[in-house]
Amino acid sequence: MSLGKVTSATTLKADLVIFDSRLPQGAYLELSHPIAPVLAQVVSLTRTAERETAVVDLLGHSDGRGNPKRVEVPPDIGSEIRYAETMLIRDVLGVQSRTSEGLYVGKIYGHDIKAFLHWPSLMSHHLAVIAKTGGGKSYSVGVLIEELVKREVPVIVIDPHGEYISAAYQNDNKRDLARMPEFGVTPRAYYRDIREYSPDVDANKTAQPLRFDERNLDAEDIAAITSIGASESQKSLVQRAIHTCDRSRIERTFINLIKIIERERSMSKYGVISELERLRTVPLFQDIPTKLSGIVKKGLTIINLRGADSEIQTLCASRICKRIWQEAKVGKLPPCFVVIEEAHNFVPEQTRTIATAPITTIAQEGRKFGIGLCVVSQRTARVSKNVLTQCHSFLIHKLTNPEDLGAVSESLEGFTFSMNEEVQRLPIGVALISTIGWPHPVVVQIRPKESRHGGVSKVQSDK
Incomplete structure (x- = not known):
């Protein structure tokens, strides 16, 4: 049945009169x-009062072989329109995978057409997953991780809230279980x-304990996790000692730095020595340092930072990303995400942390050495533009904040007005x-996730 007719057209857009309200x-x-049926949205x-x-x-x-081609001749005026057939949607949108490199993330909304992301492209062009709070971003990342783990891609998650360890258990959420047959998935534990x-x-x-070698810390690292960062004179003492x-x-070592600083005449040395003595007792720098080979290996490695203060969390992210970059650029690591x-x-966009440099370096240079990056945030406008603009894939859940929408518009090429309207609803x-x-x-x-989701609010029932 005809839904309407074309009243004007270019090769990019068409105006229609609609018969079905x-x-x-x-x-x-x-x-x-005249050439082939055209897919339109x-x-x-x-x-x-007169018409719609x-x-x-x-x-x-x-093109007849399942590949999309752009429209080079406008449709004829008066051309009839109808709802698109599944095959045309699938072929033109290119969402179905013909190889094992496709990551099954879901279905085209409102259609029984599976959608697959090409994982080598994600690895080489980086991904931003964004949404307002509670929009489903961590859930979607969990789905991607399941797919990558099946393909034995090493995945490392910097997890401030301890959400991702739930993937060790199979999904027992009643709503998810009810939806699984529709999507062709079954519960699975990834322990x-x-x-x-x-x-x-x-x-x-x-x-397992996460431990770092104190000998690899620089003055910025030490300043970031102590009160030394508030004093330039104290920071200078540490720099000179290093x-x-x-x-x-x-x-x-902390003890060697202390011995050197003790010889200084500055009264600032006492505060520095006190902070370095405190660091000697911090478990993060005790015992045997964690080997990077145990972190970057096939499967999922979770850096669970729950319970750590923000300074320690940032140091952990900085040290791990820095080590991954250093080892990858000399060919000592497999491709990882x-x-x-x-x-x-x-x-952050407005300030710098000790994690800014290594993460930005991975965003800008990591693709050359097999490091894929995924940044996840509910406040896109507060993420460094130097990182966000390096992400050529975006997965956007509901987003309504004007500043965040503006940040997406600046970073995602081709983010149109209609897309802006779409993500808000x-x-x-x-x-x-x-x-x-x-x-x-x-x-x-x-x-639905195969494994259990750990990002549910404490006040939200999963039953």
Whole structure:
């Protein structure tokens, strides 16, 4: 049945007169065309007393072999329109995978068409996952992690709240279980694929201790986790002591730094010595340092920072990202995928932290050495633009804050007015995805997780 007709057209857009008032915004339509049927999407609807009209984007047509081609000749005036067939949608949007490199993330919203992300493209072009609080971003990241783990990709998650360890258990959420048959997934526990490290094993009983070598700390690191950072004179003492150690080929241990600083005449030395003595008792720098080879290996490694203060969390993110970068650029690591949860705290836009430099370096240079990056945040405007603009794939759940929408618009090429409107009304569990390999952004219903989700609010029932 004809839904309407074309009243004017270019190779990019068309104006329609609509016969069916039930046509929803965002619907995929098929337009008659002399070459091949054209896939179009409704971007706006207008209703007057006389008639209803629509504006559609012309997304392309199939070349007959399942590949999308752009429209090079406008549709004829008077061309009829109808709802698009599944095959046309699938071929033009390019969301289905023909190889094992596809990550199954869900289905095109409102259609029984599975959507797959090309994981090598995510690794080489980076990903931003953003939403307002409670919008489903951590859930979607969990789905991606499940898919990457199945392909034996090393995934490292900087997890400030301890959300991701729940992947060790199979999903027992009643609503998720009810939806699984529709999406063709079954519950699964990933405990065999998970390693968990934490600087605070008292707060995180299942974790192995995360330990760093004190000899690798620089003055910025020490200043960031002590009160030394508030005093330039004290920071200068630490810098000079480190320089003395390096020049004299003495190990940069806390005790050696203390011995050198004790020889200083400045009264500032006493505060520095007190802070260094305190660091000697911090568990993070005791025992044997954690080997990077135990962190970057196939499966999921969770850096569980729950219970650690913000300074220690930032130091952990900094040291791990710095070590991954140093080892990857000399070819000592396999390709890996680094997820930074609460990215606005580690790489903020307005200020710098000790994690800013290593994470920014990975964002800018990591793809050359097999490091993929995923930044996750509910406050996009507060994430460093130097990092965000390096992300060429975006997974956007509901977003309403004007500043955050503006940040997305600045970072995501081709973020149109209609897309801006779309993300503000997305339902929970639905995301707009723009990614390398898909010719156009697509709204996707995220599939149920196979494993248990750990990012549920304490006041939200999962039953």
